[in-house]
Amino acid sequence: MTDVATSPPLYADDQALGRKTRIESPARQVVRRFARHKLAMTGLIVLVFIILACLLAPLIASHDPDTVDLLARNQGPSREHPFGTDRTGRDTFARVLYAGRVSLAVGLGAVAISVAVGMLLGSIAGFFGGRIDNIIMRFTDVMMTFPPVVIILTVAAIAGPGVRNTMLIIGLLNWPVPCRLVRAKFLTVREMEYVSAARSLGVPTKRIIGRHALPNVVDVIIVYATLGMANAILLEAGMSFLGVGVQPPTPSWGNMLNVARNISVLEGDPWQWMPAGVAIVLTVLAVNLIGDGLRDALDPRMKI
Amino acid sequence: MGRYIIRRLIISIPLLIAISFFVFTLLQFTPGDPVDAYLPPDALISPEQKEAIRSQMGLDRPFLVRYGYWAKEAVQGNLGFRLISKEPVTDAIASRVGATLLLMGTAMSIGILLGIFFGVVAAVKQYSILDGMLTILAFLGLSMPVYLAGLLGLYFFSLKFDWFPSGGYSTPGQPFSITDRLHHLILPASIIAVNYIASIMRYTRAAMLDVLGQDYVRTARAKGLKESLVIGRHALRNALIPIVTIVGTYLQFLLGGAVFIESIFGWPGLGRLFLEGVGQRDYPLIMGLTLILAVLILIANLITDVVYAFVDPRIRYD
Numbered sequence: 001m002t003d004v005a006t007s008p009p010l011y012a013d014d015q016a017l018g019r020k021t022r023i024e025s026p027a028r029q030v031v032r033r034f035a036r037h038k039l040a041m042t043g044l045i046v047l048v049f050i051i052l053a054c055l056l057a058p059l060i061a062s063h064d065p066d067t068v069d070l071l072a073r074n075q076g077p078s079r080e081h082p083f084g085t086d087r088t089g090r091d092t093f094a095r096v097l098y099a100g101r102v103s104l105a106v107g108l109g110a111v112a113i114s115v116a117v118g119m120l121l122g123s124i125a126g127f128f129g130g131r132i133d134n135i136i137m138r139f140t141d142v143m144m145t146f147p148p149v150v151i152i153l154t155v156a157a158i159a160g161p162g163v164r165n166t167m168l169i170i171g172l173l174n175w176p177v178p179c180r181l182v183r184a185k186f187l188t189v190r191e192m193e194y195v196s197a198a199r200s201l202g203v204p205t206k207r208i209i210g211r212h213a214l215p216n217v218v219d220v221i222i223v224y225a226t227l228g229m230a231n232a233i234l235l236e237a238g239m240s241f242l243g244v245g246v247q248p249p250t251p252s253w254g255n256m257l258n259v260a261r262n263i264s265v266l267e268g269d270p271w272q273w274m275p276a277g278v279a280i281v282l283t284v285l286a287v288n289l290i291g292d293g294l295r296d297a298l299d300p301r302m303k304i
Numbered sequence: 305m306g307r308y309i310i311r312r313l314i315i316s317i318p319l320l321i322a323i324s325f326f327v328f329t330l331l332q333f334t335p336g337d338p339v340d341a342y343l344p345p346d347a348l349i350s351p352e353q354k355e356a357i358r359s360q361m362g363l364d365r366p367f368l369v370r371y372g373y374w375a376k377e378a379v380q381g382n383l384g385f386r387l388i389s390k391e392p393v394t395d396a397i398a399s400r401v402g403a404t405l406l407l408m409g410t411a412m413s414i415g416i417l418l419g420i421f422f423g424v425v426a427a428v429k430q431y432s433i434l435d436g437m438l439t440i441l442a443f444l445g446l447s448m449p450v451y452l453a454g455l456l457g458l459y460f461f462s463l464k465f466d467w468f469p470s471g472g473y474s475t476p477g478q479p480f481s482i483t484d485r486l487h488h489l490i491l492p493a494s495i496i497a498v499n500y501i502a503s504i505m506r507y508t509r510a511a512m513l514d515v516l517g518q519d520y521v522r523t524a525r526a527k528g529l530k531e532s533l534v535i536g537r538h539a540l541r542n543a544l545i546p547i548v549t550i551v552g553t554y555l556q557f558l559l560g561g562a563v564f565i566e567s568i569f570g571w572p573g574l575g576r577l578f579l580e581g582v583g584q585r586d587y588p589l590i591m592g593l594t595l596i597l598a599v600l601i602l603i604a605n606l607i608t609d610v611v612y613a614f615v616d617p618r619i620r621y622d
Binding site for chain 1: 319330440444447448459470556557559564583590593594597598602
């Protein structure tokens, strides 16, 4: 080592030392940046914990979520029932875990639907432009003028309750946001030289969209999907809370809150509704933190 | 500006037609016969008489004709009658709209004031413990669904600590007084504002940090201005510009919050009326309310854009 050159070329130095230089792939960079984001990592750990607890519910909960025990109604927490029991003596702890499966599944399914529809319509609108773009965008304008809760309740009242309907309603009413995101990105992408190059080579439009345009929106969509899932979980819980979402006896976090609409339960038996409420907040908080961390990690201008 | 407003109003007409048409179409898919809903349940009626009522009410006409009929009456201020109580829909809405506007107006004011205040504090003390705490609280506020905040608020502040009444619009049997109304109003309005405070705070913080790094803020400081003047006059006024748009677009979410909170607190507003309508499948009411709410949102969006031009002189709409 010479003391003249304070910073010799890294590559040569590495070679001299027999090391291989590694160039980090963009995906790895994002993972590394995400791992440095403390709040986001906390969120990820909490979410993984919640998901595991829900998936392993049969192993963790000592009671069946649907077994009615009329001798043990409205109990407070005890060794036997960590979160107490509900009006029919069902174990609240077991119900919260099993409800989590339903709530998480509805959230995931709903966001998958809205991302799929939004990406399809958004890429058509953004890539082709012109009249198709105009029609699709006016349609999203209409969808976005509705207060979401109002339109969701209207449709739910017509379509009827249930897990599948809840998922469909939330998914099909939330596609305008991903649609606009994808469209905005496509409008710039389609003017890019590599797209003209692909076109002049005679690459079919479907392939141009799939290979050249869609990869550009992956990061935006990942962030939307995360935050959209938090939103979907909240909407499901809200619908079920009002009685137009997931119906009992199937437990969901929302319909477990429903009993609290009765003021004597609200005041007298907080153990029947608070655990589900805490589960909603923790899950949504964790998902929101992850979404925020992802946004920062995917944005190369952000220093983490 | 005047021309811009007129143009916006004209653009919103097809939007309103599209919205009402969409809901009208949806309502066609509902199970049940409107004639049955119209008649008392014990009415003895032959199928021929039913047919007669059907054609008298125009229900045998084609779908588009029926929509046109509804729209023609709606434009003239007639939204039809509620299915069960037979009360005119416009009357039902008119008697409840005040309560909702009061609730939402209060929630909005609380949200804007506290949100901007906390946002400025967080930005000025960036990376301090206070900033960290406010950030975590904001995340908590954004993740807290309004119905859960409502239940928790009712549980702690009304039932356990007994600071506020547990619901309603006023104390029954007492003459109207402003203090009594405020006492009933504060808790539900603050709860609706929770999400709003949190998101306005996040936006204010970001906008303030952006502005605080600008040259003119450094100039103001270099001139020896008091820090409070630098923050209040030079930084905040410019940071407010992007925040104005947030204030307007969040109205939809406030309305959603009102549906839950009015139901939890027994607040006699449009939200509870809407839930009643959904529960009773009162379609004329649902139709009318959706239309009125859409009008409210369009007006709010328009006001936002106009205010935007006033706050930021660089924006011109001509």
